[in-house]
Every structure is written in structure tokens, then in C-alpha cells.
Amino acid sequence: MLKCSTVGHLIELLDLTSSLKRQIQAEIGEDQTPTLLGQLWALPLKHSHAVTRLGSYACRGENPLAIRLQFAQEDTPLRQTFLHEIAHFLDHQTRQDRRSYHNPHGPSWQRWLTVIAGDTKNTESLAMRTLYAQKLKPVARCLKCGFLLYRLRSLPKGRHWLHRQCGGRLERLC
Ligand SMILES: [Zn+2]
Ligand SMILES: [Zn+2]
Incomplete structure (x- = not known):
């Protein structure tokens, strides 16, 4: 693709x-x-x-x-x-x-x-x-594969988020 x-x-x-x-x-x-x-x-x-x-x-x-x-x-x-x-x-x-x-x-x-x-x-x-x-806006990026997670709102603070597909850590962008 x-x-x-x-x-x-x-x-x-x-x-x-x-x-x-x-x-x-x-x-x-x-x-x-x-x-x-x-x-x-x-x-x-x-x-x-x-x-x-x-x-x-x-x-x-x-x-x-x-x-x-x-x-x-x-x-x-x-x-x-x-x-x-x-x-x-x-x-x-x-x-x-x-x-x-x-x-x-x-x-x-x-x-x-x-x-x-x-x-x-x-x-x-x-x-x-x-x-x-x-x-939708990009709210987080996977540190392992570069995947961008799009949502209407930011991810809640104060916990760690993982990219389900690859297991990488998601870094919050906003
Ligand atoms: Zn259009
Ligand atoms: Zn990933």
C-alpha cells in the first residue's frame, strides 16, 4: 500500500x-x-x-x-x-x-x-x-511502528497506552 x-x-x-x-x-x-x-x-x-x-x-x-x-x-x-x-x-x-x-x-x-x-x-x-x-486528530504515535492513533479527543493522562497491533508504547501527542 x-x-x-x-x-x-x-x-x-x-x-x-x-x-x-x-x-x-x-x-x-x-x-x-x-x-x-x-x-x-x-x-x-x-x-x-x-x-x-x-x-x-x-x-x-x-x-x-x-x-x-x-x-x-x-x-x-x-x-x-x-x-x-x-x-x-x-x-x-x-x-x-x-x-x-x-x-x-x-x-x-x-x-x-x-x-x-x-x-x-x-x-x-x-x-x-x-x-x-x-x-479526527492524531492523539498518539506508536514508538515502535510509527502508527498514528486518530481520535476526536486526547487520550486521558496518567496511564500508559499500548498499540494493540504491535505492542509498542504509544506516545501522547496532545
Ligand atoms: Zn472533503
Ligand atoms: Zn505499533
């Missing part, structure tokens, strides 16, 4: 290829799908070391530039953040006016998030959940 340099590569590693193709095609039709998918697959994937954000979608004018992801997070939030950012790409690139990307978490983004995140029936609660995931 750490070697992925394009969005398409991570889509394949996460085994999202066929579901994404099917969902996007159902939404915009067969004619436009190949171009949009080609663009999405080739989009650079950057490894963000910014600990304050889990991910972001970067564009300039009508051109998509990259998706940035903080990889030092657990699988489920990583996947959710990735889909959150892909929904931004799809929302931006299918708008009538792509020259500037306003209201990035509006109804058209929510719609795309529902389309690609699949089986959920409630658009708004799904959007709220991924926005919530984006507000």
Missing part, C-alpha cells in the same frame, strides 16, 4: 475495481465512463505526512491534481477517507462548471459518496460519518 503512486493502484489493492466501475457506469452511463475512469486511475496518489488531515483532494481550476492520503491510519478509516476523496474527484469532474470547485461537501458530493460507498440508504448519515472521520 505504501508503494502506491496512483489512485488506480490503491483502488486495485483495496479490491474496489469492479464495484467502482459498475457504480460509476450506472450513474453516468457507458459513454462517459471510460474517460472518467482513465482520469481517476491515473490520478497521482500522494502520501501526506500532515498529521492534521486524513486526506484531501487537490485541483487547480478544472484540472484534478492529486489525492493525498495519510497512510498511518487504520484500514477502515483509510478506506473511508479514500472514498471520501474519490467522491470529491467525481463530483468535481461531473459538474457543469468545473472551473472552480465550490461547496465541496454539498448535495452532489453526498450523492457521489453514496453511489461509490454502496449499500447505504442514508446519504446524509454516511456523509456525516466520513466528515466526522476527517475531523
Whole structure:
């Protein structure tokens, strides 16, 4: 996963290829799908070391530039953040006016998030959940493997915390 340099590569590693193709095609039709998918697959994937954000979608004018992801997070939030950012790409690139990307978490983004995140029936609660995931902050770092623990609040002081996966000690960051 750490070697992925394009969005398409991570889509394949996460085994999202066929579901994404099917969902996007159902939404915009067969004619436009190949171009949009080609663009999405080739989009650079950057490894963000910014600990304050889990991910972001970067564009300039009508051109998509990259998706940035903080990889030092657990699988489920990583996947959710990735889909959150892909929904931004799809929302931006299918708008009538792509020259500037306003209201990035509006109804058209929510719609795309529902389309690609699949089986959920409630658009708004799904959007709220991924926005919530984006507000998490890194509260501790594992001294052994570098894993960052994201939560809304700091870990309580006065006791030691261990990283369950590797047994390393967690150092509080805030
Ligand atoms: Zn967003
Ligand atoms: Zn660890």
C-alpha cells in the first residue's frame, strides 16, 4: 500500500475495481465512463505526512491534481477517507462548471459518496460519518511502528497506552 503512486493502484489493492466501475457506469452511463475512469486511475496518489488531515483532494481550476492520503491510519478509516476523496474527484469532474470547485461537501458530493460507498440508504448519515472521520486528530504515535492513533479527543493522562497491533508504547501527542 505504501508503494502506491496512483489512485488506480490503491483502488486495485483495496479490491474496489469492479464495484467502482459498475457504480460509476450506472450513474453516468457507458459513454462517459471510460474517460472518467482513465482520469481517476491515473490520478497521482500522494502520501501526506500532515498529521492534521486524513486526506484531501487537490485541483487547480478544472484540472484534478492529486489525492493525498495519510497512510498511518487504520484500514477502515483509510478506506473511508479514500472514498471520501474519490467522491470529491467525481463530483468535481461531473459538474457543469468545473472551473472552480465550490461547496465541496454539498448535495452532489453526498450523492457521489453514496453511489461509490454502496449499500447505504442514508446519504446524509454516511456523509456525516466520513466528515466526522476527517475531523479526527492524531492523539498518539506508536514508538515502535510509527502508527498514528486518530481520535476526536486526547487520550486521558496518567496511564500508559499500548498499540494493540504491535505492542509498542504509544506516545501522547496532545
Ligand atoms: Zn472533503
Ligand atoms: Zn505499533
